[in-house]
Amino acid sequence: MTTTDIERLEQLFSQKSNRAGQARFTNPRASGEKIALSSGFPDPRSMPKADMAESMRLALEKDGEWALQYGANRGYDRLLEQLRIKLKRDQGIECTDENLLIVSGAGQGLAIIAETFCDPGDVIISEEPTWMGAVRHFRNLGVDVETVAVDAGGTRVDALTETVERLIAAGRHPKLIYTIPNFQNPAGVTTTLERRKQIIELARTHTIPVIEDDAYSDLRFRGERVETMYQLDTSGMVIYLSTFSKIIGAGLRLGWIVAQPRFINAFAALKPEGGTSPFVSAAVSEFCASGTLVEHIGELRSVYAGRHAAMLEALGNHMPDDVTWTDPDGGFFVWVTLPDDVTVSQITPGLQEKGVDVSPGTMFHFHGGGENAVRLSYSFADEGQINTGVKVLADEIAAARSRS
């Protein structure tokens, strides 16, 4: 193609496409060749391969005509039934089918929720740092993001309240509040019960829907479950979002939204694929109905408790005194704050050279920031790799410091 041809091509794209840019094509298999403390990939050794094969066999034997057919747009009916049982048992959420929508993973769920409420230029309030997928989805949609910090007690509700009131006073009604209350990704902190109630009250007062992103709640290995905001809320403002990615397998691409029916009906109308895969849903329904899910979650809690312990021990053993980190009660992530005189861009080349991947804090920020932090994941690497990886990170911090 000539330069003119390429220029003509570039003019074809929409504003949304221009905001999104071009995909970087990565293959997760590449993580298998490294010490990957970067991604939120679930543990490869714990994948329920045989149980899922058996669940699929049973599902196709019992209901194959419909598992292989176009699906209901709310979701495969047997999965909705199993999900209601699971939500009541594990999250204390009682709901009916009218409150449920099956989606292709929580990422798709978040994108649909955001575009249901927001036009380009609208305002979303989000925690910062937050999940990199949210950063991407909100950017693609072209919304303005106002951020509030988190601390050891989760969302800083004082900052949230100030932000809501400031925006409303300026005539810009916030369209959504986005929060990850359990073992926050990436900070690892959990929002207290008291703050959850305050967030709900704020949302109710100002009619602002709240997205409660709860992908990790089943993977608590310490302490008592804090009630979900969905369960605490009586105003219909909370939209609960979760996924089978961390408790069965991310390769399923299967998640769910729980919300009031008016919201669910609007979300469903924007699902481009119609009913999310009945084929996957049928297998997962069997996996749930047989009791395997409960058993498997128990095993995973123990696996990740061990990984978490290995990570915390390695940090304690290897890190200099002026490095700090969070200590989550569940989930996959520890947030590490580097010494004041070290930035993540200084240590990244050395880490890459030694085959250790970490996630720079900058990935979790909307408007810059995070240069002084990294997110470490203990989900994918095993205990030995975690120790080696943290040691390499400590060495790189020391090397950066000695260079400066």
Add this chain to the structure above:
Amino acid sequence: MTTTDIERLEQLFSQKSNRAGQARFTNPRASGEKIALSSGFPDPRSMPKADMAESMRLALEKDGEWALQYGANRGYDRLLEQLRIKLKRDQGIECTDENLLIVSGAGQGLAIIAETFCDPGDVIISEEPTWMGAVRHFRNLGVDVETVAVDAGGTRVDALTETVERLIAAGRHPKLIYTIPNFQNPAGVTTTLERRKQIIELARTHTIPVIEDDAYSDLRFRGERVETMYQLDTSGMVIYLSTFSKIIGAGLRLGWIVAQPRFINAFAALKPEGGTSPFVSAAVSEFCASGTLVEHIGELRSVYAGRHAAMLEALGNHMPDDVTWTDPDGGFFVWVTLPDDVTVSQITPGLQEKGVDVSPGTMFHFHGGGENAVRLSYSFADEGQINTGVKVLADEIAAARSRS
């Protein structure tokens, strides 16, 4: 909720959500209790249940760690390999991985392509009547649609050329041309080779990407394959879109896009779920690699040839002289034009009462029209149901006429 509460809620939604409205929650299982000549559901009796169970078992045994893990955003690598083999063998399309993107069914593919090129208010040119999914996606996106008719030779290229030139003269560059060249849904017609070449030339001259939606091409039961536009094109303007929905099962939600790399990179950046399900893709890869797909397509061609024959015979036996219909060489659909004095709204209540579902022609139009036509599908109902359903339709046409 009070009226004020509901009014406050309604003000929360985005323009896109307002265009899309609320979902009507339907369950495909309901079609099993009727004579369904309405939907494009594949034949339930032909679902490869046992073969897909075995493919899944093998896939999880061989590569379960990665089939259950987050996937590469282009698609699961073993599926890309099988797809290249399939496209070369069945569609004459030679491509590399850089030309491919796996999507959650062709519907998601179409939605992503449309939003990659179009902002609200932009213009798409589409055949009319056309697939109801395209009608929905384009409406949700807020684009203006200019329509061109089809006839026995497919897309009316004279009308297409006139429309392109008129829009460009008015300063409105068309962003996309949308076409279904094989056994068009719903009209059942196939675009001739000569016209395909003319469409490509038009697209090349004016730099307008063309979506070649080809969900049914493997299900040709008569005549010779016409070359795909993707294969004929050398300008990079053709975007080929297809799916496993009709040749394995719609419940998989698995389709693909073939296009120039610059387009593929832009599409992938807007895929909200990241890599489409590796779990489903792994099973389908085994289904392809074992040779089962080729065998299964052969069986399906024979099934649908039989259904098509039953439909044409029933129409010949039961319909009055002033009803006409198309006679497709493949695919699922016959387009029936009613007598001048009968509209589809007159016959729908009687059909519903007798448990026969047909698709009113109005569903396939963007700006009204189609009151004088119905689409009949011969994919889901068996031969006996097809005969009964067509007889009931003929009776209702006669009854409507005698009433007026």
